[in-house]
Amino acid sequence: MRRIAWTLLGCLAVLTGSSPTAAGQAIGGDTHPLDPLTAGEITAAVTALKTSGKAGPSTRFPFVHLLEPPKEKVLAYQRGTSLPRRALIITYDWMKNRTAEAVVDVGRKEVVSWTEIPQAQPPFLPEDHQRTAEIVNLDRRWKDALAARGIADAGQVQVFGYPAGAYAPRPRSGNRIAVAIANAVWGSLEGLLAVVDLTEGRVLRVEDRPSKALPITAQTFDYERFTAPARQGLNPLRPAQARGPSFEVRGHEVRWQNWRFRFGFDGRVGVVLYTAGYEERGKLRPVLYRGCLSEMVVPYGDPDFLFWNPFDAGEFGLGTYAASPLTPVTDAPENATFFPATLHDSLGVPRQVPRAMALYERDGGVLWRHGADGRRARQLVLSWFATVDNYDYGFNWIFHQDGTLEVEVLLTGVMNIRPVERGSEGREAHAAKGAAGHLVAPNVEAPNHQHFFNFRLDMDVEGPGGNNLVELVSEALPDGPKNPNASGWVMREVPLLREKEARRTVDLATARRWKVSNPGVRNGLGQPVGYVLVPGENSLPFAAARSFLRQQAGFVDAHLWATPYQPRELHAAGDYVNGGAPGDGLPKWTAADRSLENTDLVLWYTLGVTHVPRPEDWPVMPVHRAGFKLVPAGFFDRNPALDVPRGEPPR
Numbered sequence: 001m002r003r004i005a006w007t008l009l010g011c012l013a014v015l016t017g018s019s020p021t022a023a024g025q026a027i028g029g030d031t032h033p034l035d036p037l038t039a040g041e042i043t044a045a046v047t048a049l050k051t052s053g054k055a056g057p058s059t060r061f062p063f064v065h066l067l068e069p070p071k072e073k074v075l076a077y078q079r080g081t082s083l084p085r086r087a088l089i090i091t092y093d094w095m096k097n098r099t100a101e102a103v104v105d106v107g108r109k110e111v112v113s114w115t116e117i118p119q120a121q122p123p124f125l126p127e128d129h130q131r132t133a134e135i136v137n138l139d140r141r142w143k144d145a146l147a148a149r150g151i152a153d154a155g156q157v158q159v160f161g162y163p164a165g166a167y168a169p170r171p172r173s174g175n176r177i178a179v180a181i182a183n184a185v186w187g188s189l190e191g192l193l194a195v196v197d198l199t200e201g202r203v204l205r206v207e208d209r210p211s212k213a214l215p216i217t218a219q220t221f222d223y224e225r226f227t228a229p230a231r232q233g234l235n236p237l238r239p240a241q242a243r244g245p246s247f248e249v250r251g252h253e254v255r256w257q258n259w260r261f262r263f264g265f266d267g268r269v270g271v272v273l274y275t276a277g278y279e280e281r282g283k284l285r286p287v288l289y290r291g292c293l294s295e296m297v298v299p300y301g302d303p304d305f306l307f308w309n310p311f312d313a314g315e316f317g318l319g320t321y322a323a324s325p326l327t328p329v330t331d332a333p334e335n336a337t338f339f340p341a342t343l344h345d346s347l348g349v350p351r352q353v354p355r356a357m358a359l360y361e362r363d364g365g366v367l368w369r370h371g372a373d374g375r376r377a378r379q380l381v382l383s384w385f386a387t388v389d390n391y392d393y394g395f396n397w398i399f400h401q402d403g404t405l406e407v408e409v410l411l412t413g414v415m416n417i418r419p420v421e422r423g424s425e426g427r428e429a430h431a432a433k434g435a436a437g438h439l440v441a442p443n444v445e446a447p448n449h450q451h452f453f454n455f456r457l458d459m460d461v462e463g464p465g466g467n468n469l470v471e472l473v474s475e476a477l478p479d480g481p482k483n484p485n486a487s488g489w490v491m492r493e494v495p496l497l498r499e500k501e502a503r504r505t506v507d508l509a510t511a512r513r514w515k516v517s518n519p520g521v522r523n524g525l526g527q528p529v530g531y532v533l534v535p536g537e538n539s540l541p542f543a544a545a546r547s548f549l550r551q552q553a554g555f556v557d558a559h560l561w562a563t564p565y566q567p568r569e570l571h572a573a574g575d576y577v578n579g580g581a582p583g584d585g586l587p588k589w590t591a592a593d594r595s596l597e598n599t600d601l602v603l604w605y606t607l608g609v610t611h612v613p614r615p616e617d618w619p620v621m622p623v624h625r626a627g628f629k630l631v632p633a634g635f636f637d638r639n640p641a642l643d644v645p646r647g648e649p650p651r
């Protein structure tokens with residue numbers, strides 16, 4: 001969801017992690033192979049490309065990723081040793097319209113490989129906004145459309161450019177295509193859009209749907225006018241930890257209760273969780289090798305709405321939108337430890353953002369209880385937020401003391417809206433409109449839309465191999481003599497053996513969920529150890545199969561996908577979503593129908609939120625939370641949280 005670009009121009013740059021500087025928490029450590037690239041490493045990588053002649057004056061650097069070493073080498077890594085530090089750089093030469101992937105050894109400052117990727121378009125860059133504005137301002141049709149709106153000088157209008165998505169010509173030309181929206185600040189020029197070929201420097205077409213609605217003004221969004229007089233304040237409720245947090249951070253490794261994990265930060269997908277495992281009796285039991293967002297898309301449901309389906313990760317680089325630092329107390333409680341991330345701009349110049357991530361403990365309610373005996377839960381939260389123009393997304397990894405690992409997405413910010421003629425609506429007005437949008441303020445309508453997130457979960461249940469996937473199907477027993485009360489039901493485990501049969505959707509009728517198990521390791525009851533993916537709120541797409549959304553974001557077709565581990569299969573809609581090939585990513589990979597038996601499994605979970613706008617979402621949305629859990633199922637012999645001490649420790 002996006003419309004307003006004021007945050008975009010100044011901050012489209014890539015975030016990667018850096019050494020934490022949190023007071024009192026970081027206690028040092030060697031460079032781990034999964035540590036994010038430092039500012040020095042980013043500079044070394046970009047410099048190597050320039051000095052080798054691969055990068056010239058018109059080369060831009062949309063992404064400088066850490067190229068993670070092969071999994072087996074990471075798992076065999078011993079402190080005190082080192083693995084080559086490598087960067088994967090996505091480059092774009094805007095003069096030549098050429099995209100390439102470069103691998104650079106940042107220690108040796110050597111270009112290891114250089115691969116041109118035909119037809120691929122990296123994410124939108126600040127330069128693209130400028131070019132879009134320059135090109136469109138010279139176009140006669142654009143000027144005429146502005147003149148019809150009483151604007152004589154095109155230079156008076158602020159133009160915003162975005163990836164063209166569904167507006168791009170088909171078949172794909174391979175050129176870099178943008179859409180231009182005029183003075184998009186709060187949709188004041190509703191109904192005007194131009195499709196611009198940035199490679200050829202010309203406007204392909206102008207869509208002009210004049211609206212009689214009065215322009216929306218900045219005053220519409222001045223929500224501070226709603227806040228006075230403030231309600232009575234609350235008495236303090238302070239999560240003070242006089243003795244400091246209970247977690248320990250070494251470099252980018254975190255230890256808390258029995259959980260052990262590492263974290264990084266990537267400009268495309270934000271926080272990356274690595275090597276999450278649970279320590280028991282001195283042995284670290286792996287659960288998840290790598291987990292992060294892989295893609296997200298926001299399809300709009302109003303056919304009259306001149307808009308498209310922005311892919312916030314692949315088309316924009318969601319991690320780069322963490323550029324505004326987290327606000328202590330508001331974004332994370334006062335006991336939080338903050339971590340910076342290192343960004344770079346499109347020229348490859350690094351810069352550090354303070355407080356890009358937060359790590360904190362919070363009260364978790366009742367952990368377990370029976371009568372007078374019970375325990376209070378504590379949760380550990382690794383959190384970050386992205387402000388993507390108008391919308392804000394928060395992402396929390398939540399570690400529970402009972403072995404559960406939870407992902408929580410927070411949706412807030414300002415909805416995308418359009419001006420409409422009606423200032424109020426009775427039953428008739430709403431029905432006549434078709435109910436594809438809802439009035440949220442006088443003359444302000446928010447279109448129906450959905451948010452789809454896909455998370456890539458590289459599962460390593462008790463190790464990187466030998467994992468199997470089963471579907472848990474609960475169903476009623478047939479009525480009859482063996483079920484005399486007609487209330488019996490069973491849970492069956494149905495193996496999902498190949499990729500195509502592992503494309504699954506949520507099903508309430510069978511309480512459907514999915515388990516990754518490792519039959520090679522048994523619990524004390526002789527059962528294979530496992531973790532179950534438990535869905536939370538979810539949705540199916542309303543867009544039809546032939547729609548741009550379903551073609552380009554095929555991952556929305558199923559809630560669960562599973563693939564055998566491949567290190568470069570990282571993004572659910574493919575690496576190049578901007579002007580990308582239909583069906584790229586999960587649909588293409590899983591068409592091979594590879595075996596999922598006894599292998600290193602990667603789960604991909606699609607989380608959908610159907611957003612029917614409410615007046616209460618205006619002018620800024622209360623946070624909506626949605627998520628899913630990875631819950632141990634036979635991973636332990638009994639409730640693993642029995643040993644949590646009673647009560648609070650003494651001060």
Ligand SMILES: [Cu+2]
Binds near residue numbers: 001411449451611
């Ligand atoms: Cu929404």
